[in-house]
Amino acid sequence: MALPFNQLVIASGNAGKLREIRHLLAPLDLEIIPQSALNVPEAEEPYCTFIENALTKARHASRHTGLPALADDSGLCVDALQGAPGVLSARYAGEPKSDARNNAKLLEVMQGLTQRQAHFYCVIVLVRHADDPEPLIAEGVWQGEILDSLRGEDGFGYDPLFLDAKTGKTVAELPLDIKSRISHRGQAMARLLHRLERLAT
Numbered sequence: 001m002a003l004p005f006n007q008l009v010i011a012s013g014n015a016g017k018l019r020e021i022r023h024l025l026a027p028l029d030l031e032i033i034p035q036s037a038l039n040v041p042e043a044e045e046p047y048c049t050f051i052e053n054a055l056t057k058a059r060h061a062s063r064h065t066g067l068p069a070l071a072d073d074s075g076l077c078v079d080a081l082q083g084a085p086g087v088l089s090a091r092y093a094g095e096p097k098s099d100a101r102n103n104a105k106l107l108e109v110m111q112g113l114t115q116r117q118a119h120f121y122c123v124i125v126l127v128r129h130a131d132d133p134e135p136l137i138a139e140g141v142w143q144g145e146i147l148d149s150l151r152g153e154d155g156f157g158y159d160p161l162f163l164d165a166k167t168g169k170t171v172a173e174l175p176l177d178i179k180s181r182i183s184h185r186g187q188a189m190a191r192l193l194h195r196l197e198r199l200a201t
Ligand SMILES: O=P(O)(O)OP(=O)(O)OP(=O)(O)OC[C@H]1O[C@@H](n2cnc3c(O)ncnc32)[C@H](O)[C@@H]1O
Pocket: 011, 012, 013, 014, 017, 045, 072, 073, 074, 075, 076, 089, 090, 091, 102, 120, 155, 156, 157, 158, 159, 171, 183, 185
């Protein structure tokens, strides 16, 4: 597909996410540039919805670089916790961000709970310029359940606690290519690429 741009800034500072996004965008003929390479400072994420935060991150990176930018805002939503940690997933256990402390907190909060259903949610936003009135937006959801102990070494964030019902594995036990095919992020990116096709010449 021939896109109307050949460079794309990824508005994320999360190494695990960046690895997955690079993998998902690999089929495109695009130069992928992490925002850190262009000294974009981390954006504030003050909103209570994923979409508002994603839009803010994408516009922020685009404004700083003058390039098209893609942001991912995502998180884990636990049914029994009314959707927490939700938009606060990255900082559930406070500052500085720590996957290990977030997982420990989640285990503690869910101790003794039998209702363990949860989902990962991801929204991806692509703006062609900072004030783009028609950002491309796509979502994905991945249903699973929260285990009572950590399993697996791969991935990032809550992956060692999230059991995928279909494979019977935690996300941290799934290789990158399998996770990318079925994850919330993989689904969102597939939909985004579909929308990008309509822009392609
Ligand atoms: O905002 P950026 O810089 O992209 O990085 P971040 O880690 O702060 O990203 P978010 O604000 O979108 O928060 C997402 C958090 O949700 C969790 N999360 C999202 N996707 C995940 C996945 O695929 N596996 C495990 N945890 C995930 C993880 O704790 C992330 O830090």
